[in-house]
Structures are given as structure tokens and as C-alpha cells.
Amino acid sequence: MKEGTYYAVIFTSLKKPDDEGYAEMAQKMVDLAREQPGFLDVxxxxxxxxITVSxxxxxxxxxxxxxNLDHQKAQARGIKDWYQWYRVRICRVEREYSR
Incomplete structure (x- = not known):
């Protein structure tokens, strides 16, 4: 991903049974996040x-x-319409490895 430290935003949620429009908005937010300065991956x-980790x-x-205004609108809709609960954690990643 990147050398050195970087940050992870961990978004954990439980959706309500009726999640009409959620998938479309989630994809829109991923696409929008990819355009933001400093975005690395998701x-x-x-x-x-x-669980979504950006x-x-x-x-x-x-x-x-x-x-971001579009992100704030999506957050408000999520709170109102889609999520029973959610949690956000922000963590510093000091190293990574993979196989």
C-alpha cells in the first residue's frame, strides 16, 4: 500500500432490515473517496x-x-435510514506485510 505510517478508518455497522438505496450510496461514497487527496485504498x-476500512x-x-458535503449527506441518511448502530475507529498503521 505505502511505505511508512498511514491511517485506517474502520467503520463497523449493523444495517436495518430495509436498506433501500444503501448499495448505490455505498458505491458512490467509495468512488468519491477515491478522488479525495490523501486517500490510499478501501x-x-x-x-x-x-466492516469497511479506508x-x-x-x-x-x-x-x-x-x-465533505456529499459524505455528510450520506452519513445523515445512514443514521436516519440504514444503520441500527455504527462505530468508527481511527488507527495509525505502523507496518504491514502480506503473502
């Missing part, structure tokens, strides 16, 4: 509980994404 898995160059990039 990984997502959804079964009963969904990776960012620095905390300033995360803060800018948090206040």
Missing part, C-alpha cells in the same frame, strides 16, 4: 455486520473526508 466486507495518508485527509 476494503469492505458485509454479512450481518459490515486507508489515508494522514489525519488531515481523514478530517477533510469527514466534512
Amino acid at each position: 476494503e469492505s466486507a458485509r454479512d450481518e455486520i459490515g 486507508y489515508w495518508k494522514d489525519l488531515e485527509s481523514i478530517a477533510a473526508w469527514k466534512v
Whole structure:
């Protein structure tokens, strides 16, 4: 992904049974995030509980994404219509390896 440290935003959620429009908005947000300065990558898995991890160059990039107007609209809709609960964690990644 990138050498050195970077940041992960871990978004964990449980959706409500009626999630009409959720998949389309989720894809729109991934596409929009990819255009943001400092965005590195995203990984997502959804079964009963969904986990999306986005990776960012620095905390300033995360803060800018948090206040993006389209992202704020999606967040408000998520709170109102889609999520029973959610949790956001921001972590510093100091190293990674893979096989």
C-alpha cells in the first residue's frame, strides 16, 4: 500500500432490515473517496455486520473526508435510514506485510 505510517478508518455497522438505496450510496461514497487527496485504498466486507476500512495518508485527509458535503449527506441518511448502530475507529498503521 505505502511505505511508512498511514491511517485506517474502520467503520463497523449493523444495517436495518430495509436498506433501500444503501448499495448505490455505498458505491458512490467509495468512488468519491477515491478522488479525495490523501486517500490510499478501501476494503469492505458485509454479512450481518459490515466492516469497511479506508486507508489515508494522514489525519488531515481523514478530517477533510469527514466534512465533505456529499459524505455528510450520506452519513445523515445512514443514521436516519440504514444503520441500527455504527462505530468508527481511527488507527495509525505502523507496518504491514502480506503473502
